Amino acid sequence: MKVLVPVKRVIDYNVKVRVKSDQSGVDLANVKMSMNPFDEISVEEAVRLKEKGAVEEIVVVSIGPQQAQETLRTALAMGADRGILIKTDDAVEPLAVAKILEKVIGEESPELVILGKQAIDDDSNQTGQMLAALLDWPQGTFASEVVLEDGKINVTREIDGGLQTLSLQTPAIVTTDLRLNEPRYASLPNIMKAKKKPIDEKAPGDYGVDTAARLSVVKVTEPPVREAGEKVEDVAELVTKLKAKGAI
């Protein structure tokens, strides 16, 4: 089967973001950007399925600025076969991302699409589910295990309270959770090889999707800061203090 993996370029998870003083957003100038960690997990899962012989081709797609090409190259170096960059400098909301992906899927006809459960910048946790609805496909979100079996996809999901397994008809949408796998680092030879793999360049307009934002940002502010409290000497002092506060 063919698998499509959408990957997003986001601020690196180690970076502590700073809110701009004019409250228009967070400062992204000169900060390290990386592939959304959940998307690395998605790419890894697709590559493992390919290594097992269950998948023939992995296509990665990113919607974002020119630099999102680097994110696609990372995915190609991990083992994806081909990339599609849908270039835009605008912030594209999950609904519009899902609409563009719907069109890409119309052209590519994958049987499985693996997305991250959330992007760590906007933390929306929407795109995969929206895409599933637009396509009328079943979804297995927050996956910690994916098993292909007799034309069905069994997905074990991390839910409140434990784990749940669903059986999905194909084609289907899967979104990845942290414990699905541990993504590999691309080896140097694979990074070199990835440079020769094809990346198609498109624009949202090519798909006829209106990316105008439905949400406008009124302001972006710092969360209230929590002051560090005091150090206690020992357990006895801790217990006394907590009792005084009525906490225990």
Add this chain to the structure above:
Amino acid sequence: MAVLVIADHDNATLTDATHKTVTAAKAFGGDIDVLVAGKGAGDVAAAAAKIDGVRKVLHAEGDAYEKQLAEAMEALIVPLMDGYDALFSPATTMGKNVTPRIAAKLDVMQISDITGIEGTDTFERPIYAGNAIMTVKSSDPKKVVTVRGTAFDAAGETGSASVETIDAPAGPFKSAFVEEKIVQSDRPELTSAKTIVSGGRALGSKEEFDRLMIPLADKLGAGIGASRAAVDAGYAPNDYQVGQTGKIVAPELYIAIGISGAIQHLAGMKDSKIIVAINKDEEAPIFQVADYGLVADLFSAVPELTEAV
């Protein structure tokens, strides 16, 4: 104006997250109806009818609703939305799974995990693991919102709304439930626990995690949480994870034991009322948010604490 709230439940009990979502819906304004979709969920519908401020409970029954499968929930809720201006759902794994499908079908951009409401089109939500708070204004005619439980108090239970049974699409749907492994526990559920003791990588093994954390939690009547590192290493089950990509909690007391305080972890607990950190490294970032910090080896400090409380 009218708001539909999706109830979060397991067919036997209604979660507290639902009551909190009703509080958020009240801040939005208008009549509030609660949808209980389940199988054999009559008790849940009765419980929902008691939530203060609820006009009416819609009760839908069917096999596909036992586990609230997303495809079935979409088929049920999308037509109902003709009669509502907004859909509010708790940001539990149920809500996160279901609501974006409905938003997409309504051609609405969902607003995830709100922590504040400023009128009928403007909402506050944390972004970047809570390191920034974004206020957004929606231009969509209907609003689809998920609500972060820690930001709203639970509505009371002195109401007496009517319960109306509604038909639910029976499918077939393209997904099927296979099995569930739910951790059985008498402990308070993390998102509503008053006290949480949370363990990190430093516990070193599942045996040590259980040996040290369970007696302390038992003594305090506390829920047990964990860092991602502890869950990944198999010391604790996945639904113990507190953080950006786990559960968001805000108990009266949060005791972090052998947890360094990575931003992804802080994102899930920094709104706790009192934070205690026990860590042997006095430079650990967790101390920057802790009200009371104890620099100590947890293997001696935790048994001592268990003894003393």
